[in-house]
Amino acid sequence: MSFKTISAFVLLVAMIVPARADQVLVEAESFDTHGGWKLDTQFIDTMGSPYLLAHGLGKPVRDASTTVTFPSTGEYRVYVRTKDWVARWNAPGQPGRFQLIVDGKPLDETFGTKGAEWFWHDGGTVNIKDVQTTVSLKDLTGFDGRCDAILFTQGDEAPPNTSAILPGWRREMLGLKETPTEEDGYHLVVIGGGYSGLGAAISAARMGCKVALVQNRPVLGGNGSSEIRVWAMGNIRRGKYPRIGEIIEEISDHATKSPGTYEEFEDAKKEAIVRAEENIDLFLNHHAFKVEMNQSSIQAVHAFDTRTSEVKRFTGRFFVDCTGHGTIGHLAGADLEMTPKGRMGMSNMWAWNEADVPVTFPETPWALDLNMADFPYPREHHGQWFWEGGFDKDPIDGAEAIRDWNLRAVYGAFNAMKNGDGADEHPSAFLTWIAYIGGPRESRRLMGDVVLTKEDVISKRDFKDGCVPTTWSIDLHYPKEQYAEKFPENPFISKAVHDRRIDRNYGYPVPYRCFYSRNIDNLFMAGRNVSVTHEALGTTRVMKTCGMMGEVVGRATSLCILHDCLPRSIYERYWDEMHELLLLPGKARRQTVDAEIEIPEDAMTKATDQGLAMGIDPASLPGIVIDDSQAKKSPKWRPSISLEGFVGTNYLFSHGYDDATIEFKADTPSQGRFEIRIAYRPHANCGDQVPVTIGIGDKVSTVRVNMQEPPSDGIFHSIGRFDLAEGVPVTVTLATEGAGRDVHADAVQILPIGE
Template sequence: MSCKQLSALILMIAMIAPAKAEQVLVEAESFDTYGGWKLDTQFIDTMGSPYLLAHGLGKPVANASTTVTFPSTGEYRVFVRTKDWVARWKAPGQPGRFEVVVNGKPISETFGTKGAEWFWHDGGVVQIDQLKTTVELNDLTGFDGRCDAILFTQDGAPPPNTSDILPGWRRERLGLKEKPTEKGGYHLVVIGGGYAGMGAAISAARMGCKVALVQNRPVLGGNGSSEIRVWAMGNIRRGKYPRIGEIVEEFSDHATKSPGTYEEFEDAEKEAIVRAEENIDLFLNHHAFQVEMDLDSIQAVHAFDTRTGEVKRFTGRFFADCTGHGTIGELAGADLEMTPKGRMGMSNMWAWGESDAAVDFPETSWALDLEMDDFPYPREHHGQWFWESGFDKDPIDGAEAIRDWNLRAVFGAFNAMKNREGADEHRTAFLTWVAYVGGPRESRRLLGDVVLTKEDVIEKRDFKDGCVPTTWSIDLHYPKEKYAEKFPDNPFISKAVHDRRIDRNYGYPVPYRCFYSRNINNLFMAGRNISVTHEALGTTRVMKTCGMMGEVVGRATSLCILHDCLPRSVYERYWDEMHELLLLPGKARRDTVDAKIEIPDDAMTAANDQGMSTGIDPASLPGIVIDDSQAKKTGPWRPSISLEGFVGASYVFSHANDNATIRFAADAPRTGKFAIRIAYRPHANCGDRVPVTVSIGDETSTVIVNMKTPPSEGVFHTVGRFEVQEGTPVAVTLATEGAGGDVHADAVQIVPVGN
């Protein structure tokens, strides 16, 4: 066959062979305008993609719209990835209904009406007459319809229904680059933009580190943003390092209620504070989903833009998992734990207002079937923190179901208020806000060189590297029995059980060794995913405390860069330097990690190391007063200011089994008769047989003091009257052995008395 004949044959075959079917994939998150739809990125790791949510509180939201360029006109079959979000409970009704509108005309199928799980809903065939065509999402209910993506295809086959993130077929149809965009040269890559992530990024940047801050939401603040509206709790600027918390103070909300108002959370102000730092590159709307490893070290984290799908590859020396869920640690193979049952759940708070006229609310047959007695009345027009569920549900893979159950509870409660026995009282009531972004409290916890326990906190175990003051009580949440009877499988109202044996003023210093992974060499963590037990998480999880963890991680990173070492070495070899860094003001800064540190004029005034509380000035008391800070101690003695009426900056205490002593010493100022008194703070946990030994020169005597009862003279308790000669050594020693409980030691007073 000649070349000419072969060419003709190839041309004929090409003409006979069918042309490749055209396909156009439209990701909902890439729409030109969202209208009233919300971009939901909470469940990417389990369902594979961001999606648009029609969260209208019972009123249809404005259309989302975009312009789609087709390769050719003609007939296309339409597939929409969606679900009927109440079908998993076989609930009646279909609250998430919506239409796909092509060039102003709805296609025949209504979506959000089938499927308990995400799937490609076949919408039938549509005629495309123009290469540039408008496509809209038309919400029909206002009750949380959801759309992941739309596929227009000429081959009639549905696409793979995979929950992988950006699978190959999606990347190909979206025209995404095969290789990710490189973002490198960072000293620290922080994943998660809540209080912990912001604290870590700002702290590291001010200490001369180049930082990438990657956040998968459009705003910063996490639970403390306008999306979730949990007011920031936990005392700051106190304890061993009273400067820690100054960075948190710069960006913390000032909400007066939880949930607060949109304005109180100051999303724009948080972003402005971060962007003002030249050493921080901020990447909002970027979801981290892949980790590259080299043995036991992270080499890179991949994150994609949740609006465009573009993947970026972040490389750096160190990484900080501030995701709350321990996502980066889990991907990297970090040692971790997750309590199997009885975890704290997820909350979705809500609020309602009053109109001047009657306001209708649709019947919600698909919501939880509630009467007014089935839930606590929302006082002050707020459904507060206790609207919480998911205690025994999977907080990762089951997160969307937990959120949706919470929504069913909220809408069911409001239906009872509007359409059932509460109707007369609530004629003018209308919903003003319902959180669609859940407020999770507990999931994975990454393990460090120290796993902090409840006993450590209560007994005030002294760690050399204790640094972040935790002041919240050990606050654990459980289903509230009164409201759990109707829905025992997943109660939606919680109660808080507090163990208040926490020094709320001084704070218990959480060790630095809880803030880095014990098996991933270059991974820090800060936030609710640090190295603690389930019970200890009850005190460390609140936002200001998490933010202070981030401040510590940021400063530790600068030492790791300066000394070319790993996080563990900061504790083992460079803690003296870390100690000095932690005493610096929050606004202290340097251009590079080896540059001179500058303190700007607008640095905050230093807080008192006891949380800005003060005790009785020893100089105001008669006689000789020896404060606990001047005493010689053996064994563990822990400072506290939780019981008022102490002398000086604090008092100290030790436990009965600590084998500890504390010795107060002075010389008699003159010859005469003196009363020897001890100051202590009485408490039910104190011993009733505390041995107090008084030494006058070579003579000693021991008295037993009941520290459960108040001192005999108010602040002081007399342990004896003694004749002494001028210059004679006088010593008072308190011991824990045989005390029968805690021993409190505050001060000793030597005061002259009459004959």
């Protein structure tokens, strides 16, 4: 896409448009090439615009450049909208420095050196000798310099410094038409392309609805994309409606850790699945910023293309807020809540590696002043989920400051590793990735006809419309005390406090009435902005659970269209029909909402109500099989389904430092020779010296198992062959002590063998 500017003599599709003869506005996001600069759209609602970010991990990024058409040659004053991003903390140094290169020559002024807030930095004057002139942004540091826009003017006044989205003067300068482009005829307009938005869009489309999916990033997946890299958690395909979750199974990543690699999050797969649906129109890089209302109903949502600023008006019968922040509900005047204190924060995970030779890293005096004792050592070469900041800070208006503080924490930690008291241990360490797109956990929640509480979940309160199984523990995050001492006003390391009174196998069915607004007639919601309390959010907020909410909303929309009714009526009048839809496979489809439903041959096998189809049914295996659900466990074992091929509904894992044990018991069914085998899911994070103790009667022996290597048959690993008498008690115990790393525990098999 070409740049945005003005010209007195040309009007092209590339947006060279006439405006004032003495001014040229160039939006940074629409440069011809971004080079190594990143397009950052996450703070548009507070600072008014997308911008380019020089996120180079301490190495200057490649230039962004474009060709600008000037109305005439001559002298122009230059203004650049930017900021010194650490100035709000009076931090020493100016990490975001960059130059503006005009016709191959840098301006004398260096940008990113002034202003704690966004403002128009006066860059002096430049003599334009050619009406077609190349303009470039040259990063000087690699430490997150930022540029919103550039104004060349022959006038005397600086441009207005408003943070409104597309104010009138910008629209005039860019030559944008007065009326937005109409995008109409939709049954459902989905705002937000994370797991909940994907679930809603695909589900509705397959049930015959015409869908617009509007996402303000270039990729889909939200927190579960390559930009943020939170692995998808929450058990699916279980409970009252074991088909719910099949769509999420199609699009879900299979990352083996968080943060994982770029490839593991499969952005392209998600987009391909969406584009394969004929009923979905996908609008990537479109930011929704305005809502039109007709009394208590949404008439339209306006969104602008974050690369060109073209505004589009999306009209539809129903809308679903999958923004995570409840943005559409907020703009529409929906009833909402945001917990004033004790909110969870924003994550910015990071990763590093080691080279074959020593690698230097610039000093970072502007970052947080950290020693190695000020943060948890980033084992396995990555900073995990607990790099989280912004507790009780404003998650909307303060989002950029939260992200930037998190960046200061990460850079300060790596500076300690490279230039501080950890330098001797890390001469070859280098950064490979830092999330510049924050992973928020909690902000606005939109209120529905039911506001789910922690007590509802724990007591298993039975709602008629319970439909989305939540299986994550009630997992709330707080600053971790030992690391909060140095920065009590804004800690950056969190701890998770779990209430594990959740049925992880069946799941607690979250009611449908949490998924539509109680006062905006045609507004659904799915994701972490649904109608729950702060405590209940601790279990419902994980991505696969959010995605299943979207699946339910999509099917409800098709019934709303079919019966010409509002979301509330699905519960009050049409729940029997909704019940039948929720029992259908994820790949069930129909061309229109009143057409016959077809089940394709590649539909998934139905899961049982306990979700056993997700793993291997223990009853299908020979010999005696003791699943982890039947074992005696110490604390600190955690269930997981991240690695495929497990036995039963999940496998368990415990960290090497957890001092945990798990004991499997059975009696020998008959006299003979038996092989005793253990099931585990191999992974690089597992220990290679896991102690496994075998007790046969009063005889005890211990073997060591390398759980980084796969079991010999892909499921079970033999720990020995034994001659056993009938009825002899057999005990197999796995422990973390001495394992070195994590331990996985899935099942034990006692298998009779021939002579």
